[in-house]
Amino acid sequence: MFKELSRTLGTICALVLAMIVVIFSTAFIISGEESTYYKQESPEQIIDTVPKIALTEQQKKGKSLFKTNCAACHKLFKKAVGPVLYGVTDRYEKEWLYKWINNSAALIKSGDTQAVALYNEYNQANMNSFPNLTKEDIDAILDYIESSKN
Numbered sequence: 222m223f224k225e226l227s228r229t230l231g232t233i234c235a236l237v238l239a240m241i242v243v244i245f246s247t248a249f250i251i252s253g254e255e256s257t258y259y260k261q262e263s264p265e266q267i268i269d270t271v272p273k274i275a276l277t278e279q280q281k282k283g284k285s286l287f288k289t290n291c292a293a294c295h296k297l298f299k300k301a302v303g304p305v306l307y308g309v310t311d312r313y314e315k316e317w318l319y320k321w322i323n324n325s326a327a328l329i330k331s332g333d334t335q336a337v338a339l340y341n342e343y344n345q346a347n348m349n350s351f352p353n354l355t356k357e358d359i360d361a362i363l364d365y366i367e368s369s370k371n
């Protein structure tokens with residue numbers, strides 16, 4: 222009788238111990254998983270890990286042409302002497318942009334309505350002519366301008 226009692230007690234103890242072990246180890250495993258899945262990174266770290274979009278060769282060429290020829294009067298996202306240039310390819314046809322950039326004065330003189338309206342809007346300020354810029358150069362500048370918001 223006494224023997225039997227101590228055996229049942231022994232079994233109960235063993236079961237309780239086993240349960241404790243199971244509970245603790247699951248808790249341990251779960252918390253381990255959480256720390257790998259929900260590891261928080263500070264915002265700086267996240268920004269750092271976003272890859273910077275590299276400029277293509279054409280955009281690099283456009284950037285340097287923009288800096289030397291246009292930056293004195295134009296900013297990409299802010300009005301300066303001249304208008305904001307970001308989004309300019311949505312506002313005008315490519316052919317118009319070639320003509321305007323090569324020689325805006327000639328385009329205004331020809332009576333082109335967009336050119337005349339723009340010229341008047343900017344109090345008849347004169348933009349330089351850039352007869353030396355080829356279509357490829359202008360394409361590069363426009364490509365750089367449009368890529369800049371990525």
Ligand code: HEC
Nearest residue numbers: 290291294302303304309322339340343345346347348349
């Ligand atoms: C001396 C200042 C000056 C320089 C340098 C200059 N611009 Fe301009 N640009 C202007 C002004 C001012 C206007 C507004 C129209 C006007 O008054 O002739 C203008 C207008 C424009 C427009 C029309 C924009 C719109 O939204 O209507 C484009 C495109 C443009 N410029 C491109 C260029 C590019 C490309 C270069 C460099 C190759 C350049 N500009 C260099 C002054 C300048």
